[in-house]
Amino acid sequence: MKTYPIMLDLRGKLAVVVGAGPVGLRKVEGLREVGARVLLVAQQVASEALPDGVEVRIEPYRAEMLAGATLVFACTDQPELNTRIAADARDAGAMVNVADVPGECDFYAASAVRDGDVVLAIGTGGASPALAAWLRGRVAGHMPPRIGEFAAVLESLRADVRAAMPDDSRRRMRLMKRLVSNDTYEEFLAAGPRAVRDRFHSLLRGIED
Numbered sequence: 001m002k003t004y005p006i007m008l009d010l011r012g013k014l015a016v017v018v019g020a021g022p023v024g025l026r027k028v029e030g031l032r033e034v035g036a037r038v039l040l041v042a043q044q045v046a047s048e049a050l051p052d053g054v055e056v057r058i059e060p061y062r063a064e065m066l067a068g069a070t071l072v073f074a075c076t077d078q079p080e081l082n083t084r085i086a087a088d089a090r091d092a093g094a095m096v097n098v099a100d101v102p103g104e105c106d107f108y109a110a111s112a113v114r115d116g117d118v119v120l121a122i123g124t125g126g127a128s129p130a131l132a133a134w135l136r137g138r139v140a141g142h143m144p145p146r147i148g149e150f151a152a153v154l155e156s157l158r159a160d161v162r163a164a165m166p167d168d169s170r171r172r173m174r175l176m177k178r179l180v181s182n183d184t185y186e187e188f189l190a191a192g193p194r195a196v197r198d199r200f201h202s203l204l205r206g207i208e209d
Contacts, residue, residue: 001125003108008179011035014068015016016094018061019075020045023099027109028054041065063088070105072096102126111136116148117155150185153193157200164204178203 014140015031019025020042031038032051050056057065061081066072068097072089074082074096082098089096090106098104103126110121111132122135144150154176166170179200187195 001102001127003123003125005110005121005123007119007121008071008180010070012037013070014039015071015073015172016041016069016089017075018042018065018081019073019077020049021075021077024073025049025076027075027097030109031071034041036071039069040085048141063091066092066094069090069094073099073176075099075102113134113143114142114148115143115146116152118148118151144185146189149190149193150196153188153196154180156193157197161202175200175203 010031011034013036015027016039017027017031018041020040024040024042028038028040029051032053037055038053039057041057041059041061043060044058045056047056061076066085066089069089069092072092072094074085074089076082081099082101083104086096086098086104096104097105097107097109102108106168107124108123109203110123111129112122113120113136115140120139122132122139122190126131127154129138157179161172161175179196184199185194187199
């Protein structure tokens with residue numbers, strides 16, 4: 001199945017996870033990691049297994065629990081209940097992922113390798129989560145060292161480039177493409193963030209001249 005890759009900003013947005021088995025708890029952990037508000041609905045759950053900031057309702061699932069949700073994860077061990085949760089989620093305007101049933105999903109959670117804000121996401125269109133996990137292991141070994149820190153330095157320069165070229169997005173793009181190079185990255189590894197900033201200002205002076 002062809003899918004559209006996307007990175008979601010879930011900070012402060014509500015995600016509802018129904019079911020507190022291993023799959024559901026993994027979803028909860030990943031959602032909290034990116035700053036989502038998480039509601040976990042389950043008949044029972046070990047509180048020590050939960051990250052901080054998770055709202056828990058130890059009670060039977062009800063459709064009104066999905067009000068205001070951006071994402072819903074149906075992770076119970078009852079297929080009929082998961083199907084009902086999926087229908088309720090769509091009625092509530094949320095997108096839903098049903099564990100182990102690709103045909104009932106609006107989206108699939110990618111297998112990801114992370115370093116800071118840099119994320120390499122791997123998906124198989126729901127065909128094989130095991131393959132995605134295997135590929136993640138292969139890719140993880142090739143993640144450039146300190147790439148998350150490198151990305152953070154580049155982000156810190158975005159305000160400077162906007163200020164220098166407020167009305168010329170093409171020139172801004174050209175500048176950043178010249179900055180993000182093997183040479184800049186190697187200088188960063190050798191000398192740290194200051195080397196990236198020095199290179200940026202050198203390129204900027206060249207453009208202005």
